[in-house]
Amino acid sequence: xxxLIGSLLILGVSSLLGxxxxxxxxxxxxxxxxxxxxxxxxxxEIEYGATPxxxxxxxxxxxxxxxxxxxxxxxxxxxxxxxxxTGGEALQQALGRFAPESHLRPADLTVLQALVPVLGxxxxxxxxxxxxxxxxxxxxxxxxxxxxxQRYERMYKYVGVLSGLLVVLILY
Amino acid sequence: xxxxxxxLFKIAGVGIIVALMATILKQAGKDDQGQLVTLVxxxxxxxxxxSLLGKFFGLVRTTxxx
Numbered sequence: 001x002x003x004l005i006g007s008l009l010i011l012g013v014s015s016l017l018g019x020x021x022x023x024x025x026x027x028x029x030x031x032x033x034x035x036x037x038x039x040x041x042x043x044x045e046i047e048y049g050a051t052p053x054x055x056x057x058x059x060x061x062x063x064x065x066x067x068x069x070x071x072x073x074x075x076x077x078x079x080x081x082x083x084x085x086t087g088g089e090a091l092q093q094a095l096g097r098f099a100p101e102s103h104l105r106p107a108d109l110t111v112l113q114a115l116v117p118v119l120g121x122x123x124x125x126x127x128x129x130x131x132x133x134x135x136x137x138x139x140x141x142x143x144x145x146x147x148x149x150q151r152y153e154r155m156y157k158y159v160g161v162l163s164g165l166l167v168v169l170i171l172y
Numbered sequence: 173x174x175x176x177x178x179x180l181f182k183i184a185g186v187g188i189i190v191a192l193m194a195t196i197l198k199q200a201g202k203d204d205q206g207q208l209v210t211l212v213x214x215x216x217x218x219x220x221x222x223s224l225l226g227k228f229f230g231l232v233r234t235t236x237x238x
Contacts, residue, residue, distance in 0.1 A: 155200035162193045169185045170216065 007172060011164040018160015025145075025153045027103040032142040034064040035112070036135050038072060043131040046124060053119070054079045071098040088116040111137045179224070183217050190214075 038060040045056035054076040061072030075094035078085060085093075095112055111134050118130040190213030197206035232238075 151200050155196055155202070158196045159193060162189050162196075166186065166189045166193075166213075169182060169189065172182070 007168040010168050014164030015161045018156050022153045022156040024103045025149045029142050029145040032138055034068040036138045038064045038068050039131050039135045043128055047128045067102050088119050088121055091119055092116045108141050
């Protein structure tokens with residue numbers, strides 16, 4: 001009886017691990033696409049709306065789902081809370097909190113880091129140019145992430161379940 | 173006798189799972205890991221078989237009083 005419970009536990013844990021790794025591969029392209037959408041909205045707000053940066057960030061955050069939305073609203077909140085920090089500093093701090101929550105790679109985060117010295121610190125044309133460049137780089141990263149997802153998502157699921165099965169079989 | 177049959181099924185199961193895992197890893201382009209898994213499975217089975225063989229030789233030795 002205990003043997004059976006133990007084997008089920010081992011199988012469950014290893015499957016869970018496999019599925020979690022697979023889920024990380026599945027979420028990365030989604031998050032990258034959300035970032036593209038958000039930055040496109042932000043570009044429009046800056047270029048045509050000339051909206052104040054916190055409002056523009058909130059507007060961009062409203063256009064996308066959970067993790068990216070929190071990043072942008074967090075940055076907006078930090079700017080509005082006073083303390084005299086610039087848009088770039090607010091983004092930097094928000095990114096620090098966003099990084100562990102997201103499934104992005106450090107390489108993806110450097111694309112956003114590149115916006116830190118620019119955001120809210122230069123004229124409209126320069127900011128728009130940098131935002132467009134960031135979106136372009138994100139598009140490239142998304143294509144690569146989609147390719148990796150297609151290759152590794154299923155593999156990690158199978159390997160998780162099968163390795164659990166193998167351990168159970170050897171120990172039984 | 174019953175234990176031997178269980179052990180045989182165990183070896184067969186390890187073989188099936190290792191083969192499946194190696195195929196999937198190879199499909200995903202991780203050939204090196206696939207080979208590693210195959211090697212580990214092979215060693216596991218060898219270990220089981222070696223202990224069985226040891227038991228067998230012990231039995232032979234006690235039977236003929238050597």
